[in-house]
Every structure is written in C-alpha cells, then in structure tokens.
Amino acid sequence: MTTIGYLGPKGTFTKLAVDTAFNQEATRGFKTIPECIDAVDKNEIEIGVVPLENAIEGTVQLTVDYLVHQVRLPVAAELIVPIQQHLLVRSDFEGDLSDISEVHSHSHAIAQCHQYLHQHLPEANMVFTTSTGKAAELVSESRESIAAIGNKLAAREYGLRIFKENIHDYPNNHTRFLVLSKNEELVKINHPIQVTKTTLLITLPSDQAGALHQILSAFSWRKMNLSKIESRPTKTGLGNYFFLIDVDQPYDDVLFPGVKAELESLGCKVTILGTYPVYPLNI
Numbered sequence: 132m133t134t135i136g137y138l139g140p141k142g143t144f145t146k147l148a149v150d151t152a153f154n155q156e157a158t159r160g161f162k163t164i165p166e167c168i169d170a171v172d173k174n175e176i177e178i179g180v181v182p183l184e185n186a187i188e189g190t191v192q193l194t195v196d197y198l199v200h201q202v203r204l205p206v207a208a209e210l211i212v213p214i215q216q217h218l219l220v221r222s223d224f225e226g227d228l229s230d231i232s233e234v235h236s237h238s239h240a241i242a243q244c245h246q247y248l249h250q251h252l253p254e255a256n257m258v259f260t261t262s263t264g265k266a267a268e269l270v271s272e273s274r275e276s277i278a279a280i281g282n283k284l285a286a287r288e289y290g291l292r293i294f295k296e297n298i299h300d301y302p303n304n305h306t307r308f309l310v311l312s313k314n315e316e317l318v319k320i321n322h323p324i325q326v327t328k329t330t331l332l333i334t335l336p337s338d339q340a341g342a343l344h345q346i347l348s349a350f351s352w353r354k355m356n357l358s359k360i361e362s363r364p365t366k367t368g369l370g371n372y373f374f375l376i377d378v379d380q381p382y383d384d385v386l387f388p389g390v391k392a393e394l395e396s397l398g399c400k401v402t403i404l405g406t407y408p409v410y411p412l413n414i
C-alpha cells in the first residue's frame with residue numbers, strides 16, 4: 132500500500148479528497164500543512180495532499196508560501212472537490228443557535244460562512260483550528276455549548292449532529308488540492324482528467340515599467356491559455372513580488388522553453404513547478 136499523508140486529523144476535506152481520489156484510504160494525518168509537506172520531502176510518506184485554493188476564500192497562502200520558499204516538491208496532480216460546510220454540534224446538544232457560544236473551524240471554512248455566521252450567530256466567538264476535522268474533534272470532546280464547521284465525514288467520525296446543513300455563503304463552492312510526490316508513478320487516480328496544466332513561478336528583475344505586460348505577452352502571442360495568475364510577496368521587502376501562472380496545457384519542448392528564454396532575456400527568473408493532470412471529483 133502507498134503511504135498517503137493529508138492535513139488531518141480524520142474528518143477533514145483533505146481526507147475526503149484523498150479517499151475519493153485514490154483506490155485506498157489515506158494513511159497518515161498531519162496536524163499542519165508544512166508537516167505534511169516535510170514528510171514527503173523527508174521520504175516518510177510517498178504522497179502528500181494539501182489544500183491549495185478555495186472558490187470563495189481564495190488561495191491557501193500557507194501552502195503556496197511553504198512550497199515556494201521552504202520545500203520544493205513536484206506536483207503530481209490536482210484534485211477539485213465540491214465543498215459543503217455544515218454546522219456541527221454534539222449529538223446531545225439540545226439548545227438552539229443562541230445557546231452556541233463558540234464556533235470552531237479552519238480559517239478558510241469560517242471565511243466561507245461569514246454571512247451565515249454574521250446573521251445567525253452574531254454573539255458567538257470564532258475559534259480558529261488547524262483543520263475542520265480538528266474542530267469537530269474538539270467539539271466532540273467538550274462539554275460546552277459549542278459548534279464546529281465541517282463536513283459530513285467529520286460528523287460521522289466524531290459522532291456529531293448536523294445542526295444546519297450547507298451554511299457556506301455561495302453555492303458553487305470548491306477547493307483545489309495538490310497531490311505532491313517525488314514518484315509520479317505511485318499517483319494512481321482512476322477519475323476522468325479535466326485538463327493537464329503547467330504551473331510556472333516567475334520572479335521579476337525589479338520594479339520595472341511594463342514588466343507584467345511583457346510577461347503576459349510572451350504567453351499571449353503563443354496563444355497559450357492562462358487559467359490563473361497570482362502575485363505573492365517574495366518576502367524580501369515591500370513591493371517585491373513573484374508570479375504564479377497556471378497554463379492550461381501540458382509542458383512541451385517548444386512553447387514552454389520559448390516562453391522561458393523570452394522572459395529570461397528580460398531579466399525574469401522562471402521555474403517550471405510542474406505539469407500535471409487535474410481531476411474534478413464527485414463527492
């Protein structure tokens with residue numbers, strides 16, 4: 132059996148993604164995203180799965196920053212998972228919404244439910260946890276009138292009751308997860324591929340007029356379709372950014388080397404972070 136790590140504990144969306152994508156269950160839950168990435172790097176596990184981006188709340192910055200600045204690992208695949216957030220309470224909780232004093236969850240899950248929380252739980256304190264599964268675990272162990280935001284798997288795993296279903300603020304909620312592995316052949320996913328993408332990391336030389344325009348035109352005149360462009364601080368000082376660019380096509384030996392050479396001649400640093408299939412999952 133392949134060793135597959137995930138953001139744990141049991142009952143997280145990441146676990147749900149792994150169990151659905153692979154023909155086996157995830158084998159090891161990690162408390163944090165960096166711990167999971169480190170474990171792949173140190174060969175303690177063969178595959179690691181971490182959240183990357185949510186349709187409502189945007190990028191999971193910890194994942195991007197850790198992969199760019201700390202540990203570079205090959206991206207073997209991307210999983211797209213529908214996300215339904217529920218308000219979970221202990222099965223013996225008999226109160227109503229106004230009795231709930233705290234809502235525990237991952238910051239991304241809380242952010243996906245801001246409107247609901249604002250309208251229905253204005254007095255409750257928000258408590259951030261390392262994952263939705265961890266929040267469900269805490270609620271199951273507490274004697275207080277508190278709730279968690281999480282999924283149906285978490286309700287089942289921790290014996291919680293779904294107090295209110297689908298509390299996320301926008302219906303078309305999805306999260307993208309990265310499958311990281313040094314050995315692509317171990318990544319066996321029997322689901323239809325939506326597209327094969329290539330992700331590039333581009334650092335600009337310095338604050339230079341028209342630099343972003345020049346970067347984009349290198350892709351545009353080659354008719355390469357970009358599905359995402361994001362800038363993040365390089366962490367070297369205010370105003371210094373790198374760009375992460377997703378191109379909706381697999382790496383090839385003509386167009387990508389052409390883009391790389393063109394951008395390098397402008398003083399950019401270009402790294403290909405991976406070329407990998409994208410699997411939308413039905414959960």
Ligand SMILES: O=C(O)C(=O)C[C@]1(C(=O)O)C=C[C@@H](O)C=C1
Nearest residue numbers: 143144145182237239262263306
């Ligand atoms: O806490 C979890 O269940 C996770 O898998 C993390 C995470 C995230 O980081 O975005 C994954 C999916 C949901 O968007 C909410 C939380």
